[in-house]
Amino acid sequence: MTGWRTHSGKAVALPVEGIDTDQLIPARFMSRPRSAGYGDYLLHDMRRDAEGRPDPDFPLNRPEAEGASIIVARRNFGGGSSREAAVYALKDAGVRVIAAPSFGDIFAGNAINNGLLPAQLATEDAEALIATLTEKGPQEARVDLDAGTLALGALRCSFALSDAEREKLANGWDDIDLTRRHHEAIAAHRAALAAARPWLWPAKARE
Amino acid sequence: MSAPQTLFARLWDAHVVTSQGDEDLLWVDRHFVHEGSHHGFAKLAERGLPVAEPELTIGVADHYVPTRHRERPIGDPDIARMVRTLEENAEAHGFRLFGLNDPRQGIVHVAGPEAGLTLPGCLVVCGDSHTSTHGAFGALGFGIGATEVAHVLATQTVWQKRPRAMRLTIEGPLGPGVGAKDMALAWIAKLGADGARGHAVEYAGSAVRDLSMAGRMTLCNLSIEGGARMGMVAPDETTFAWLEGRAFAPEGAAWDAAMAWWRTLRSDEDAVFDREVTLDAAEIAPVVTWGTSPEDALPITATVPDPTREPDPARAAKIRAALDYMGLVPGRPLEGTPIDRVFIGSCTNARLEDLRAAAAILKGRRARVPGMISPGSSAVKARAEQEGLDAIFREAGLDWVDSGCSMCVGMNGDLVPPGERCASTTNRNFRGRQGPGARTHLMSPMMAAAAAVAGALTDARPLLKGRAVA
Numbered sequence: 001m002t003g004w005r006t007h008s009g010k011a012v013a014l015p016v017e018g019i020d021t022d023q024l025i026p027a028r029f030m031s032r033p034r035s036a037g038y039g040d041y042l043l044h045d046m047r048r049d050a051e052g053r054p055d056p057d058f059p060l061n062r063p064e065a066e067g068a069s070i071i072v073a074r075r076n077f078g079g080g081s082s083r084e085a086a087v088y089a090l091k092d093a094g095v096r097v098i099a100a101p102s103f104g105d106i107f108a109g110n111a112i113n114n115g116l117l118p119a120q121l122a123t124e125d126a127e128a129l130i131a132t133l134t135e136k137g138p139q140e141a142r143v144d145l146d147a148g149t150l151a152l153g154a155l156r157c158s159f160a161l162s163d164a165e166r167e168k169l170a171n172g173w174d175d176i177d178l179t180r181r182h183h184e185a186i187a188a189h190r191a192a193l194a195a196a197r198p199w200l201w202p203a204k205a206r207e
Numbered sequence: 208m209s210a211p212q213t214l215f216a217r218l219w220d221a222h223v224v225t226s227q228g229d230e231d232l233l234w235v236d237r238h239f240v241h242e243g244s245h246h247g248f249a250k251l252a253e254r255g256l257p258v259a260e261p262e263l264t265i266g267v268a269d270h271y272v273p274t275r276h277r278e279r280p281i282g283d284p285d286i287a288r289m290v291r292t293l294e295e296n297a298e299a300h301g302f303r304l305f306g307l308n309d310p311r312q313g314i315v316h317v318a319g320p321e322a323g324l325t326l327p328g329c330l331v332v333c334g335d336s337h338t339s340t341h342g343a344f345g346a347l348g349f350g351i352g353a354t355e356v357a358h359v360l361a362t363q364t365v366w367q368k369r370p371r372a373m374r375l376t377i378e379g380p381l382g383p384g385v386g387a388k389d390m391a392l393a394w395i396a397k398l399g400a401d402g403a404r405g406h407a408v409e410y411a412g413s414a415v416r417d418l419s420m421a422g423r424m425t426l427c428n429l430s431i432e433g434g435a436r437m438g439m440v441a442p443d444e445t446t447f448a449w450l451e452g453r454a455f456a457p458e459g460a461a462w463d464a465a466m467a468w469w470r471t472l473r474s475d476e477d478a479v480f481d482r483e484v485t486l487d488a489a490e491i492a493p494v495v496t497w498g499t500s501p502e503d504a505l506p507i508t509a510t511v512p513d514p515t516r517e518p519d520p521a522r523a524a525k526i527r528a529a530l531d532y533m534g535l536v537p538g539r540p541l542e543g544t545p546i547d548r549v550f551i552g553s554c555t556n557a558r559l560e561d562l563r564a565a566a567a568i569l570k571g572r573r574a575r576v577p578g579m580i581s582p583g584s585s586a587v588k589a590r591a592e593q594e595g596l597d598a599i600f601r602e603a604g605l606d607w608v609d610s611g612c613s614m615c616v617g618m619n620g621d622l623v624p625p626g627e628r629c630a631s632t633t634n635r636n637f638r639g640r641q642g643p644g645a646r647t648h649l650m651s652p653m654m655a656a657a658a659a660v661a662g663a664l665t666d667a668r669p670l671l672k673g674r675a676v677a
């Protein structure tokens with residue numbers, strides 16, 4: 001995965017509260033391997049009618065939203081299940097940034113691990129962006145991880161990002177490599193645990 | 208004297224291997240995997256890494272498994288492939304598997320504890336958000352994504368930001384016909400579906416202590432629906448009595464050694480929490496949801512919310528959209544809303560005790576609508592049959608099927624048809640959760656059983672009069 005520090009792209013408003021992981025990707029698509037690409041399943045049942053025809057009025061289906069990489073939504077985005085496929089669907093559809101007042105914790109962690117920024121904004125800022133994007137239609141915006149800002153026209157919104165999260169996004173780090181540098185600490189922890197609480201290994205219990 | 212500590216801090220500190228910035232690297236005691244964990248295994252295979260601790264890794268087939276005709280090969284090729292992949296991974300990496308036809312099979316959050324694999328003081332992870340269930344034992348239990356699943360498989364550790372500690376205290380006796388599901392939906396309705404975001408919740412108070420292990424698991428299970436990272440209950444005699452003698456629980460001297468530690472696992476009297484919330488048990492009534500988020504919950508005696516009375520326009524829009532999807536009319540009583548089907552199952556409410564509660568209502572009565580009961584595990588199924596509960600359900604006209612996630616998420620094809628209204632003991636009333644266009648009302652097993660009998664949403668309490676819950 002390649003990292004990034006700044007991103008410029010088209011922002012689109014999705015003024016909905018509580019877009020949960022079951023909306024982001026309905027369960028029935030998750031048995032498919034990732035290699036097939038999950039972009040077409042993104043918000044599948046919100047974007048389409050029962051016959052699978054796209055709803056022309058849905059914000060992401062409008063022609064001017066084509067190629068949008070920044071989505072601005074309302075509170076509790078990505079609440080619900082741990083399915084990382086929700087992030088895959090966004091990524092595979094070309095999305096790099098979700099800006100919203102709050103996120104499901106597991107979703108936010110999964111997003112960072114896949115190079116997708118969950119930018120947590122003040123509610124007023126999210127509403128201001130939504131108002132502008134609703135009035136004028138999708139607009140170019142610029143996200144700067146180091147400054148912690150999302151800028152769109154005259155609007156400049158701040159989001160909080162921990163150092164660890166910023167580094168992961170910027171470096172496209174794979175945690176497994178990072179963690180293996182701590183292998184001595186892990187081995188020491190394990191050894192102490194095995195000495196103090198050997199019963200924690202269930203193989204030593206009866207079956 | 209060391210500073211007073213919360214249970215959460217005690218458990219967290221005991222698992223920190225090292226720290227970097229604001230993240231801690233935590234040791235994992237139990238890693239449950241299921242057939243839906245295939246993305247995680249694929250990432251491990253890409254790097255050609257082995258599973259670091261096969262003894263601490265346990266596989267369970269639950270999310271996609273058929274709930275009928277298990278003697279036949281699985282019809283759906285995608286599902287057959289996933290179940291086979293899990294078996295192959297278990298074989299290749301040498302971890303234990305409760306596979307499709309194993310008597311220990313069941314929904315991971317039911318079958319794991321039942322086998323005595325979840326113990327007080329453990330850190331439990333699984334690629335499933337309802338891993339919060341395991342906190343009922345005084346454990347740290349939380350869900351992780353596929354990238355983290357691969358990380359745990361490879362290193363037996365996971366990086367996490369330390370959540371803040373919150374205590375949710377519920378004091379007083381619960382009324383008859385009111386249980387853990389109602390407690391959970393009541394607090395989620397009060398605080399919101401993201402109300403406990405960023406927090407680890409310790410459930411405390413006499414109403415929590417009085418709960419059985421099944422009730423505590425239901426309560427902790429739903430922590431994630433209130434946005435909490437995890438939920439927990441300090442272990443006590445109820446916990447220890449439940450665990451003793453289970454297949455993988457320690458025994459003899461190891462049991463005594465474990466108990467010596469387990470007894471220290473509680474919050475100090477003067478421990479300070481980042482946040483405190485209290486609820487009065489006497490005020491909790493049987494709850495049903497009316498909308499498309501678990502926070503959309505009200506007592507069964509209430510009326511459908513009216514968006515025109517909501518001052519916040521975003522909130523009003525959300526209510527309007529939810530009512531439109533659910534096909535409900537503002538201001539009408541919830542009680543009496545006709546339903547099309549019932550589902551009793553899931554990791555929230557399909558333990559033996561839940562089935563007994565449903566049977567207490569259904570005994571000698573007929574369901575007016577079709578319905579399905581999928582026990583939380585194959586062991587629960589066997590026990591329920593010994594007690595004759597299956598006969599009560601069948602005589603009521605409901606289907607008694609095998610154990611799995613089933614209609615909670617519909618991945619195995621057990622779906623609520625479009626537009627149908629389902630009284631369900633599950634945990635998520637999200638749009639389309641039980642199938643495209645399905646309308647889900649969450650409630651307790653007793654309330655779902657009562658809804659089956661009435662053919663409509665109804666208060667279970669009158670139907671419970673003069674009946675004992677086994």
Ligand code: SF4
Pocket residue numbers: 269270314315316335337553554555611612615616634
């Ligand atoms: S029963 Fe439902 S909520 Fe529980 S693990 Fe299965 S799919 Fe998830």
